[in-house]
Amino acid sequence: MNRLAVLISGTGTNLQAIIDACESGALPDTRVVVVVSNRIAAYGLQRAKKHGIPTLYHPFKPYRDAGRTREEYDADLAAKLAPYRVDLVCLAGWMHVFTMAFLKHYPWRVINIHPALPGMFPGTHAIERAYEAYRRGEITHTGVMVHYAPDEGVDVGPVIVQREVPIYPEDTLETLEARIHEVEHVLYIEAIKKVLGLE
Numbered sequence: 001m002n003r004l005a006v007l008i009s010g011t012g013t014n015l016q017a018i019i020d021a022c023e024s025g026a027l028p029d030t031r032v033v034v035v036v037s038n039r040i041a042a043y044g045l046q047r048a049k050k051h052g053i054p055t056l057y058h059p060f061k062p063y064r065d066a067g068r069t070r071e072e073y074d075a076d077l078a079a080k081l082a083p084y085r086v087d088l089v090c091l092a093g094w095m096h097v098f099t100m101a102f103l104k105h106y107p108w109r110v111i112n113i114h115p116a117l118p119g120m121f122p123g124t125h126a127i128e129r130a131y132e133a134y135r136r137g138e139i140t141h142t143g144v145m146v147h148y149a150p151d152e153g154v155d156v157g158p159v160i161v162q163r164e165v166p167i168y169p170e171d172t173l174e175t176l177e178a179r180i181h182e183v184e185h186v187l188y189i190e191a192i193k194k195v196l197g198l199e
Helices: 013-024 043-050 061-065 070-084 126-135 173-196
Strands: 002-008 030-037 055-057 088-091 110-114 141-148 159-166
Touching (some): 002 013, 002 043, 002 070, 013 030, 013 043, 013 173, 030 043, 030 070, 043 055, 055 070, 061 070, 088 173, 126 141, 126 173
Parallel strands (some): 002 030, 002 088, 030 055, 088 110
Antiparallel strands (some): 110 141, 141 159
């Protein structure tokens, strides 16, 4: 059985896609064994509870307020995850860049989804930035990628899977976001299959 940890900071739509794929058999012999959030109000925690999946709340603010480092935060999270014997860590809207204090515990076993193509719009607000670039006539499409997070680089890969998403003249930011999210939900499952050798 492949054991996944899914780390979220928000609504958890990619988490839901992963849970659904595990339950339907689209991801065979795979299940989400723990969901982690650094935000207590993240709706993804409710999604996990509805499916009987254990959750961990691990906020950074108490560390920052106490003058403690990101490395300490990351090391503590790795320790909290250890009992779950996780095979793959899936970052799904996780708004925290890990240091090696976490990543060293999961070499080539941390993957991240990013709503842009390689080398374009790393970091936050990628969809908004792509939409603005399209409106300025700088690009004709954007995309989605799932990549390994082997080090402290932000959205740099190596890329596991990627897919272009067209931007249309009639698009609003909302319609573009919706189309990108649809691609994310499919692409993340493809990436997990590839990484776990389930294809």
